[in-house]
Amino acid sequence: xxxxxxKMSRKAALPPGTLVHIGEKRAEKVKITVVDYDxxxxxxxxxxxxxxxxPYKEKPTVTWINVDGLHDLAVIETIGEHFGLHPLxxxxxxxxEQRPKxxxxxxxVFMVLKMLYYDEEATEIRSEQVxxxxxxxxxxxxxxxxxxxxxxxxxxxxxxxxxxxxxxSDYLAYALMDSIxxxxxxxxxxxxxxxEDLEEGLLANPxxxxxxxxxxxxxxxxxLRKSVWPLREVVASLERAGSRLIHKSTMIxxxxxxxxxxxxxxxxxxxxxxxxxxxxTYLSSxxxxxxxxxxxxxxxxxxxxxxxxxxxxxxMNFKYMPELDWRWSYPILLAVLIGVxxxxxxxxxxxxxx
Numbered sequence: 310x311x312x313x314x315x316k317m318s319r320k321a322a323l324p325p326g327t328l329v330h331i332g333e334k335r336a337e338k339v340k341i342t343v344v345d346y347d348x349x350x351x352x353x354x355x356x357x358x359x360x361x362x363x364p365y366k367e368k369p370t371v372t373w374i375n376v377d378g379l380h381d382l383a384v385i386e387t388i389g390e391h392f393g394l395h396p397l398x399x400x401x402x403x404x405x406e407q408r409p410k411x412x413x414x415x416x417x418v419f420m421v422l423k424m425l426y427y428d429e430e431a432t433e434i435r436s437e438q439v440x441x442x443x444x445x446x447x448x449x450x451x452x453x454x455x456x457x458x459x460x461x462x463x464x465x466x467x468x469x470x471x472x473x474x475x476x477x478s479d480y481l482a483y484a485l486m487d488s489i490x491x492x493x494x495x496x497x498x499x500x501x502x503x504x505e506d507l508e509e510g511l512l513a514n515p516x517x518x519x520x521x522x523x524x525x526x527x528x529x530x531x532x533l534r535k536s537v538w539p540l541r542e543v544v545a546s547l548e549r550a551g552s553r554l555i556h557k558s559t560m561i562x563x564x565x566x567x568x569x570x571x572x573x574x575x576x577x578x579x580x581x582x583x584x585x586x587x588x589x590t591y592l593s594s595x596x597x598x599x600x601x602x603x604x605x606x607x608x609x610x611x612x613x614x615x616x617x618x619x620x621x622x623x624x625m626n627f628k629y630m631p632e633l634d635w636r637w638s639y640p641i642l643l644a645v646l647i648g649v650x651x652x653x654x655x656x657x658x659x660x661x662x663x
Contacts, residue, residue, distance in 0.1 A: 328400060331404045333453070339376060339380070339381045340355065340377040341356050341362065341376050343372065345368070345373075346370060350370070351466065351467060359387045362374050366391065369446065371446060371476075372448070374448070376449070376450065376451045378455070379453055385451070392444065393417070394419075395414060398412070398414075398419050398442070407421045407440075408421070408535075408539050409422050409423055409536065409542075411550075417554070419440070419441070420486070422441065422540065423438060424436070424438070424452075424457060425489075425536060426496075436532060437453045437454065439451070439452055439457070439489065443478060443482045444554070446477070448485065462485060462488055476559070479554055486566055490573070493537060496533065497576050497577070500530070500580055504587065508590075520591060523587055530577060537573050538574065544566050544570060545567060608657060608662060611653060612653045612654065616649060619649070620646070
């Protein structure tokens with residue numbers, strides 16, 4: 310939270326619409342990829358300058374302009390000016406701390422989503438903001454860095470699989486949203502496997518490392534919940550608004566995305582309960598282990614207390630103790646001590662304390 314506040318403080322006292330990049334600092338060049346297609350033709354190019362994207366605004370084909378990198382504000386501003394994007398929209402694009410949302414401006418629809426993917430090397434969940442701008446014939450996507458979950462979409466467009474080449478830009482926007490949401494399921498599967506491993510390890514050997522692992526999982530679930538919870542409102546708003554840019558034939562697919570988001574939220578809540586259950590089980594296991602230790606110590610103490618009492622009596626240095634002069638005092642006392650000890654052990658076994 311402190312890091313977030315420090316980032317947002319950079320915008321203090323600036324006029325609305327001022328572009329300030331809030332995110333990781335990068336030095337590489339912004340990469341712009343254009344995918345242009347219709348029923349019969351397909352073309353994918355990586356443009357060198359942002360001006361090369363301008364002719365696609367008026368083309369009758371469907372165009373997907375993907376921008377990798379938000380640190381070059383001049384590029385973002387140039388795209389916004391040519392496509393008529395509001396300054397506040399551009400401000401939200403370069404602010405990577407945005408909450409998922411959607412806004413309908415009539416001529417275009419602006420959406421902010423969180424794309425999550427699993428980093429195999431670091432075994433961590435990575436989050437990236439994706440901003441989508443839907444126009445009558447274009448979809449402009451802004452990403453923080455190169456690399457995403459959209460490769461299956463590119464393959465479908467290239468090989469004309471499914472109906473994507475037969476539909477408009479609204480269907481392309483749906484496909485991108487659906488790909489982001491489907492990525493959440495893969496992350497949930499990994500978290501589910503991790504929770505099962507923790508449960509099995511907990512039953513075998515309650516280790517303090519399990520507590521740290523549970524804390525890490527809890528943070529992952531918070532990240533997922535922050536990304537998915539507002540996503541439901543994004544899809545629901547698109548349905549309620551009835552934008553002229555989204556055709557009725559695409560609405561049914563958006564409802565499918567909404568159903569998926571509800572399913573993901575239910576799974577997240579289930580995993581949160583399971584993690585809480587694992588934590589409670591861990592604490593109960595520690596308590597049970599401590600009780601077992603205390604039980605053993607108490608049994609030993611209970612056996613040796615009367616023996617210590619008898620030994621203490623005959624350890625006193627009084628002169629007139631008649632037992633001190635008896636020939637068989639020592640073996641008799643040992644026999645009494647052994648008898649008392651065995652009697653207590655038998656009593657504990659009858660009561661099933663041992």
